[in-house]
Amino acid sequence: MSPAMACVLAMILRELFPARNSFRTLASALCSSMFFSSLFLHIGTSLSSFLRLGFGVPIQTLVINKDLWGKQNGSKYRRRMRKRINKTWASIYNYYKLKERQKKRRQERLSKSDGKKKKPPPKVFKRTESLAMPKKEFLPETKGQKKKKIFSDYKHLEVMAAPVSRPEPKPKRVGVNPAALTCTPSEITMRLAQVPERWLRVPKPLMPGKVKRGALKYKITPKIEALAVPKPRSEKAKTEDDAGPWTISKSALKYKATPRIIELAKPIERD
Incomplete structure (x- = not known):
């Protein structure tokens, strides 16, 4: 509470109770006390918030x-x-x-x-009503007659029929600069122009279809010669196998597959 408000309150109490000294002392005590001033402030703020709401x-x-x-x-x-x-x-x-x-x-x-609750018509009804209306009849399209153009400019036709004359481009000159022909190379230029010796030692690649000389002079061993001889077959086996190129041999039909081969023959399961 401000000092001015305290003085005003003291004056009011003195005017109301002029004959009693106890009220005067009470008024001065109330105005000077911080407790009651904070109490009045709290009441005032609560009252203002009450009125504000x-x-x-x-x-x-x-x-x-x-x-x-x-x-x-x-x-x-x-x-x-x-x-x-x-x-x-x-x-x-x-x-x-x-x-x-x-x-x-x-x-x-x-x-x-x-007394009865009426449901509002759904929005779908508006669409169905518009679709239920008869189809609007439009007037038939009028096809305008196009006027045929009469060709009369024959000179322009001759110009357009003539072949187009395209100028030939000048041939590109490919050669060595004349100044480079008369130039005398230096020692480092001559050294860089030579092929290094390590490239000269690299064996040349074989031409396709050409056999090495070492292979032509090679002497086969008796073991290799025996392996190179085709397996002897009976006349009966030749006639049976030659009947069809895709026929399966009888030994392959009698073969019993191992569990490992059966496992490998199964298709892979993929997700």
Whole structure:
């Protein structure tokens, strides 16, 4: 509490109770005490917040203020006033008024309706109604007659029929610069122009179809000569196998596969 307010309060108490000294001392004690000043401040702030929320203001006053000053102060003010009105309706002071208001609105709603709840038509009906309408008949398209162009410029036709004359490009001159022919190379240039000896020692690649001389002079051993001789076959086996090129031999049909081969013959399962 400020000093001015304390003085005003002391003067009021003195005027109300001029004959009693006890009230004068009480007024001065109340004004000078920090405890009571903080208490008054707390009561004042709580009262101001109470009034700011709209609990102590009639709803009619709040609604009138919202309608009068809502357009001038903007949407933020209207939103704040609407919030205060809702809080005031939800308070205990307007409990019975709220119940009467809800009852009155319910009766008005029932008096307007027939007593049966009508479902609004779904949006699909509008589309079905538009599709159910007869198809609009349009006028047939009028095909305009195109005028035939009469050709008369025969000179231009001769110009277009003549072959196009394209100039031949000049042949590109490929050769050595004359100044380079008369140039005398230096020692380092001559050394760099020679092929290194390591490239001369590399064996030349064989031509396709050419046999090495070492292979021509090679003498085969008796073992290799025996392996190179084809396997002797009987006349009966020749006639049976030569009957069809894709026939399976009898020994292959009698073969019994091992479990490992059966496992490998199965297809791989992939996800």
